Amino acid sequence: MSGPMPDKAACGRQGVHSTEKRLAAYRGRISKRRDLMPKTLDGQITMEKTPSYFVTREAPKRIFSMAKETKLIVVVRDPVTRAISDYTQTLSKKPEIPTFEVLAFKNRTLGLIDASWSAIRIGIYALHLENWLQFFPLSQIHFVSGERLIIDPAGEMGKVQDFLGLKRIVTDKHFYFNKTKGFPCLKKPEDSSMPRCLGKSKGRTHPKIDPDVIHRLRKFYRPFNVMFHQITGEDFDWEKDENQEIS
Numbered sequence: 656m657s658g659p660m661p662d663k664a665a666c667g668r669q670g671v672h673s674t675e676k677r678l679a680a681y682r683g684r685i686s687k688r689r690d691l692m693p694k695t696l697d698g699q700i701t702m703e704k705t706p707s708y709f710v711t712r713e714a715p716k717r718i719f720s721m722a723k724e725t726k727l728i729v730v731v732r733d734p735v736t737r738a739i740s741d742y743t744q745t746l747s748k749k750p751e752i753p754t755f756e757v758l759a760f761k762n763r764t765l766g767l768i769d770a771s772w773s774a775i776r777i778g779i780y781a782l783h784l785e786n787w788l789q790f791f792p793l794s795q796i797h798f799v800s801g802e803r804l805i806i807d808p809a810g811e812m813g814k815v816q817d818f819l820g821l822k823r824i825v826t827d828k829h830f831y832f833n834k835t836k837g838f839p840c841l842k843k844p845e846d847s848s849m850p851r852c853l854g855k856s857k858g859r860t861h862p863k864i865d866p867d868v869i870h871r872l873r874k875f876y877r878p879f880n881v882m883f884h885q886i887t888g889e890d891f892d893w894e895k896d897e898n899q900e901i902s
């Protein structure tokens with residue numbers, strides 16, 4: 656950079672000023688976007704789905720300042736399987752990326768996991784949750800088990816409906832299991848006469864990962880899983896298969 660350096664005070668003022676400007680612009684965008692939304696009528700619930708919010712540092716504060724009574728639903732699955740699923744999705748778009756085994760380590764000889772790799776970082780649920788608990792009480796956050804959502808979709812959906820204070824309308828009779836896909840499908844959604852199953856890009860086959868790497872990852876996640884279990888009071892049963900993915 657060339658030219659005279661601005662003095663510190665000016666730099667500071669400029670920083671505050673531009674932060675305020677950015678915040679004002681952000682609030683403006685949010686309120687404009689909100690004006691475009693249809694009104695929520697009596698008896699309706701407005702829902703928004705952005706998976707990345709759970710791991711976005713600023714999200715809890717922003718959502719809290721917009722509507723502190725918001726109910727939050729987070730779908731979690733075994734973090735090791737989640738990391739492999741995440742990698743599989745990236746691999747499908749960029750086949751040239753290094754192997755999972757290479758990306759997972761900072762130093763493989765020392766067994767040092769690369770926790771800055773997003774596929775791994777996202778699965779440290781306890782840390783992300785602590786960020787949300789600075790603003791929202793645990794009673795406003797509901798966790799859906801990704802594993803149980805596959806084997807017992809009606810049971811998991813029952814708990815979601817209870818959490819939202821809704822009558823249990825979605826039940827067992829709304830689902831059937833698609834053996835080819837390995838996932839449940841909705842028998843007949845309201846807006847169609849056809850069943851609705853997961854799209855083509857879901858349920859991709861995961862690459863086979865070196866069992867030693869899975870073992871190392873299990874060890875890495877264990878304390879965070881324990882912490883997550885202690886905070887939520889829920890057991891997600893992720894500790895069964897030492898060297899294997901939980902599907």
Ligand SMILES: Nc1ncnc2c1ncn2[C@@H]1O[C@H](COP(=O)(O)OS(=O)(=O)O)[C@@H](OP(=O)(O)O)[C@H]1O
Pocket residue numbers: 706739740741743744801804805853856857858859
């Ligand atoms: N309804 C339901 N029940 C259980 N599991 C589900 C469901 N919907 C998505 N999935 C699985 O979640 C993984 C990521 O899915 P998505 O592609 O929708 O996620 S995202 O769009 O990237 O956020 C992906 O996991 P894998 O297929 O194992 O890699 C999806 O299959």
